Amino acid sequence: MTTPKQHTVIDSPYGPLTLVATDGVLSGLYMTDQRHRPPEETFGEPDDTPFGEAIEELRAYFAGELKEFSVRLRLDGTPFQRSVWEQLRKIPYGETRSYGELADALGNPKASRAVGLANGKNPLGIIVPCHRVVGADGSLTGYGGGLERKQRLLDFERGERGAALF
Template sequence: MTTPVRLAEPGPGPTRYTTVGSVIGELLLTGDGTSLTGVYMGLDHRHFTGIGADWVPDPAPFRAVAAQLAAYLAGELREFDLPLAPRGTPFQREVWTALTTIPWGHTTTYGSLAHRLGRPTGSRAVGMANGRNPVSIVIPCHRVIGADGSLTGYGGGLPRKRHLLALEGLTLV
């Protein structure tokens, strides 16, 4: 298992953003100028509320993010090394931190993740927090599957989840 990533609190100031093309479609990247706060699969990504009026378009802080995402999507990178600061509740952040420990090429279930977090009856809450992960791909929520081994919901759509898992050598129904 990998070491969990420490999630920082988002910094002050306006949200910065840019878009990058990828093999799974356009990705919208957001950040605070220092840390990555979001990776959304287009403007139609579930739970994405839209670009804020005070957001600043600025590709400069996202060069390392874009390079690492491109390398991952090309099958050349297995672990990201980026400062992360997703916005969420303490419980959501606990779940997202746990997601960062799921190794490349492996999956887990919502129930297993809940049990590991000391909440054995909390699989639905874990699922909801997983679904609200704003840093898709980098915080690998795509590696969480149903108890029966099937693909379940994904903010970027099941075809993208299937693609990401296949990239990691996994084929699920």
């Protein structure tokens, strides 16, 4: 038996975002040209019904009025991936952490590479803020939505003028 899914596409300062719900709960947020973006045919029927709260929160975030998302999420992944994604949600708005710092927080300091792989498979970019993860030296490293978007999101959260415009 398949799980019912719906999707909708919204505009954002970073290009169109595809929101996916599984059983009425937000389970995906994908950018165009995103690495690890599932095939469109897996997104379910077009229907914006389950996305009201997510859209409202995303609009408030892009307006600079929301710093922490509270919309209910369905994070489908391995137990390790889910633990990494939960750590991402603890990174404060406007701050960054390294892969090594996340591995330390998980109690496995040698797992920074595995943390990076899990970070890259994050199905809910922006809301689960994988853009806040940087290299050990503070440099920008891989981002499924592209390094330019990552830099713009970080600049936006740091309050730099014009960063929200794409």
